[in-house]
Amino acid sequence: MLADSGSFEPASPAWEENNYLSSALVDADYQRGSTVDLENMRNREVDEVPHGEPVRETPDNEDELLDPDTLVFTESPSEDVQGRFEEDFQAVFDRIEEETGKPVEFSKVNSYAASVEAMRSERAHIANFSTGTTAFAVNLAGAVPFAAGLTPDKLFGYRLFATTRADADDIQSVEDFARDEVTVGHSEPASNSGHQAPSALFDQYFDVTAEEDYEVNFSGGHGNTTRGIAAGDYDAGPICSTCMVDTVEAQSDLSFDDFKVVWASAPFPNGPVAYRYNLKPEIQAGIERAYLESDFAGTAFQERTGYDQFVPIDYRTVFKDIMIIQGYNGVEYTESALGS
Template identity: 75%
Template sequence: MLAESGSFDPAEPGWEERNYLSGPLIESGYERGGQSDLENMSNREVEEVPHGDPVREAPEDESEYLDPDTLIFTESPSEDVEGRYEEDFQAVFDRIEEETGKPVEYNRVNSYAASVEAMRSERAHIANFSTGTTCFAVNLCGAVPFAAGVAPDGAFGYRLFATTRADASGIRSVEDFADDDVRMAHAEPASNSGHQAPSALFDQYFDVTAGEDYEINFSGGHSQTTRGIAAGDYDAGPICSTCFKDTVEGDSNLSYDQFKVVWASAPFPNGPIAYRYNLHPDIVEGIEAAWLDSDFAGTTYAERTGYDEYVPIEYRRHWYDIMVIQRYNGVEYTQSTLSE
């Protein structure tokens, strides 16, 4: 079923008949969606969120406004771009200070749960959450997602790649994951493409139930899943497509020829920028302007994220599919669930 190099058609992958080495998918830009996907998400008619609570409204009582002297920004291990550092954010931090008059401090955390807890406890006022964690952040800490990045060519979001090694001749479909001899890796419990989405979509589309038809081994992240498959620690796993690309291109010991993809999902929105719901309205206005009214082309921030600009997003519309997936999986928005 392994297709010849150069035969990949992004419009008609034909997953039922073909597998592909990962290289042709990346070369065609298939790791992201496009403007049409963004427009479809933006134009959804959604009156109520399908799972959990809606985004919290700003307090009516001005005494409840949060007006810190220094704004704290945090970023969790992301389904978008990993390995960013404080200096990479200087361009946007400068814009925030310009718009709000307040300096920004960077607070890096090492888990999805820690990013949510930081905002809940007011140790973070702004955050770049992962896609799957966003629903927890809205429900547990009053996060208000408002912006997501768009690449210079208009590309948006990412996909779930059902990935195995190129030489795994016995794995040609998601159905083949349901084999006692196949060691499967998932990223983390709250990860969208690394756990929540495959748990729902593998079951819906392929009648393969994670945790029943195969044992789930949590690797700790998409890069760990990618490296683990290459090293033979795992045989296959669902991986965020953009994280897969970042990991392979950032590790000289890896190459696209080592991996094949047996199925890929439709695009999901990439992790959003969010602020805490009770920040003073003047601060919120400045934060939104810093991202939505700025062109970051030529900055280290754009180089590290892949985004020159940011566009407005609306939680109930853009995260609709994510909430439906988590409802299908019976996810409860609790700190203990996030920390499992």
């Protein structure tokens, strides 16, 4: 079923008949979605959030508003780009300070749960959350997702790649993940493409239920799943497409031709930028201007993340599919469900 790389058609991959080397997908920029996909998400009508609570409103009582001397930004391991560092954000931090008059402090955390806890406890005021963590941040930490990044080619988001090694001739479909001898790696419990989405979509599309038809082995991150598949620690696994790209490009001993994709999802929104709901309104407005009215082309931020601009999003519409997936999986927005 391994198709010739030149035969890949992004509009009609025909997954039921074809497997592709990941190089074919990356060459076609299939690791991201288009602005048409994003506009369809932004423009659909959603009266109520399908799972959990809506974004909290800014308090009317001034005593409940936050006016910190320094704005703390946190970056967790994300669905779309991993391993960012403080210097990568300097252009963004400079714009936030220009618009709010407040300096920005970088606070790196090493887990999804820690990023949510930082905002819940008011130790962080601005954050890049992973896609799968966003609903937890809204429900547990008062996060207000307001912007998503676009690449210079106006691409956004990422896909779930159901991945195995290129030489795994006996794994040709997600259905093969359910065989006893196949070891499957997932990233983390709260991860969208690394656990939540495959738990729902594999069940819906292939009648393969994670933790029932195969044992879930949590790797701790998409990079770990990617490297684990290459090393033989896992035979297959669901991986965030852009995380795979980052991991392969960062390691000289890996190649896109090492991996085979047996199925890919429709695009998911990339992890959004969010601020805490009870920041003073003028601070919120300044943060929004810093992201939505700035051109980051040519900066270290654009070089590291791929994003040179941000567009506004509404959690209710853009994250509808994420909430449906988590509702399908019976996710409760609690600290214990988020993991550690």
